[in-house]
Amino acid sequence: MKSIINKTLMVLMAIIALASCSKDDALLYSEAPSVYVYNTPDSTDYTFATSAVSKLTDTIRIEFRIIGKSSSADRTIQLEPKAGATAKAGYHYKIGTAVIKANEFSTIVPVYLFRKAGLKDSTVKVSFQVKENADFKLGYADKLDYRLSITDILSKPTIWDGAWAPYFGTYSEIKFRFLLEATGRTNWNSYPFPADSRYISQRAKNALLIYNQQHGDLIDEFGEIVTFPN
Numbered sequence: 001m002k003s004i005i006n007k008t009l010m011v012l013m014a015i016i017a018l019a020s021c022s023k024d025d026a027l028l029y030s031e032a033p034s035v036y037v038y039n040t041p042d043s044t045d046y047t048f049a050t051s052a053v054s055k056l057t058d059t060i061r062i063e064f065r066i067i068g069k070s071s072s073a074d075r076t077i078q079l080e081p082k083a084g085a086t087a088k089a090g091y092h093y094k095i096g097t098a099v100i101k102a103n104e105f106s107t108i109v110p111v112y113l114f115r116k117a118g119l120k121d122s123t124v125k126v127s128f129q130v131k132e133n134a135d136f137k138l139g140y141a142d143k144l145d146y147r148l149s150i151t152d153i154l155s156k157p158t159i160w161d162g163a164w165a166p167y168f169g170t171y172s173e174i175k176f177r178f179l180l181e182a183t184g185r186t187n188w189n190s191y192p193f194p195a196d197s198r199y200i201s202q203r204a205k206n207a208l209l210i211y212n213q214q215h216g217d218l219i220d221e222f223g224e225i226v227t228f229p230n
Contacts, residue, residue, distance in 0.1 A: 033068030035077055035130060036139025038106065041158060043147035048115045049154040050186045056115045060189075062128070062146050064098075065106040067139050075100045075135035079109065082145070085126035092116060092124050092150055100135075111148065119152035157188035164188065167201040168228050172220035182207035204228060 044060050051058070064077055077098040087093055096110035111128075130136075130144040138144055156171045157164065165171070168179065179185070182204050192200065205228050211218055218226040 032137045033066055033071070033075075033135070034137040034139040035064050035066050035100070036143040037130065037146050038063040038065045038143070039146065041162075042143065042145065043149075043158060044189055045149045045155055045158045046113060046151070046189060047155045048113075048119065048150075048152040050180055050188060052186075058113045058115075059096075059110050060113065060148065061108045061110055063106060063108050064100070064130075065139075066100060066136070070103045070105055071100075072102055074102050076133065077107070077109065077136065078131040078133040079128050080131050082127040082129045085124075087124035087126040087148065087150055089126075092119075093126065093148070095128070113150055115152060119150060121153070123149050123151035123153065123155070125149045159189060159191060163191050163197075166229065167197055168204065170224075172222060172224070172226070174218070174220040175226045178208070178211075178218060178226065179204055201228065 039062055046058070046060060048055065048058070077100065079095060079098050081087075081089060089095070092114055094112045094114075096112060098107070098109045100107045126148050128146045128148070130138060132138050154173055154176065156176070160171050168175065176188075183200050185200060208218065208226065208228065220226050
């Protein structure tokens, strides 16, 4: 008798659990789809100064992902500049197609940058903001903005501390200019593959060794000797 009661209780508990899961699933799939910025970091400080003077345009890419189900139709992301921007749409930059394709959960939106004469002595900025529209609600509250600055002045790469400091140490402009010449690399705002990092690091160390042998220690703008971590 006790065994029958225990089995009955187990069946009842299983039924309750299944009902609860079905309810949760229904809530999950009935939730309106929303979209958010996936990039980390959620900003780019871009400079044309690392590129040849003949380079007049470049592109950054912002990744977006959705919360909720995919769709059988394409859906548009509404992305707008926030108030106070000094970068002008159509002049300093242009936002490319912002669409989540049918049956997809993410997309890459290109932002085209234009090299203008005024950027030689100034930096313009804009923050893009995801806005709710007919296709998407807003996703995570802290992942709805993407900040962009554009200049033609040499500036510290956005990801220096996370990607490059382990190989090259503390940032300085003189150190960075040396790296540009020694390595030939122009894109310092995208994370490199580990093998590429090691190659670039060794190339820079070899170049610095040759420089020091020919000219003595390279001194940066802070009066510090330029060195790279071992």
